């Protein structure tokens with residue numbers, strides 16, 4: 001074998017090169033993956049438009065929070081509870097929601113809601129049965145996301161969503177829901193004490 005014939009032999013592909021070649025041969029598959037990746041951001045962008053429409057001209061907190069929770073409950077797949085807890089003193093008190101009746105008062109630091117409020121950060125719980133201190137309001141719930149509401153630095157409460165599906169919520173949900181609560185709080189004036 002001459003060195004010339006060796007040069008003509010196709011180069012052995014690295015893992016990355018193989019992956020690239022496969023992608024090039026499957027443009028249809030690539031489009032599907034892109035579509036799936038964009039599905040949640042598109043859904044949340046659409047929900048922002050719908051929320052703004054629901055809020056327009058109305059500044060009653062209870063009415064707007066009720067419609068906001070109904071919008072989420074009816075638009076997001078695999079959600080069995082969606083609603084608010086508002087901060088009163090050192091505890092969260094149940095606000096407007098959709099789903100089964102829920103516990104009314106949650107002390108800061110207790111349950112997923114109380115920890116999210118105390119730590120002032122969004123918490124995604126893939127499996128609520130593995131979260132120490134999780135407060136079970138609906139036996140059907142298996143995963144949960146809790147998003148704190150802020151007016152500037154001031155904590156107003158939390159938005160809580162439950163799902164019967166393990167691992168239902170991800171970073172795209174966190175981003176979308178944070179944008180929605182930002183729109184909501186910006187619209188409302190004088191929430192809380």
Ligand code: SME
Nearest residue numbers: 102111112113134135137
């Ligand atoms: N699971 C929550 C309690 C509220 S219900 O899910 C509606 C928690 O652990 O804080």
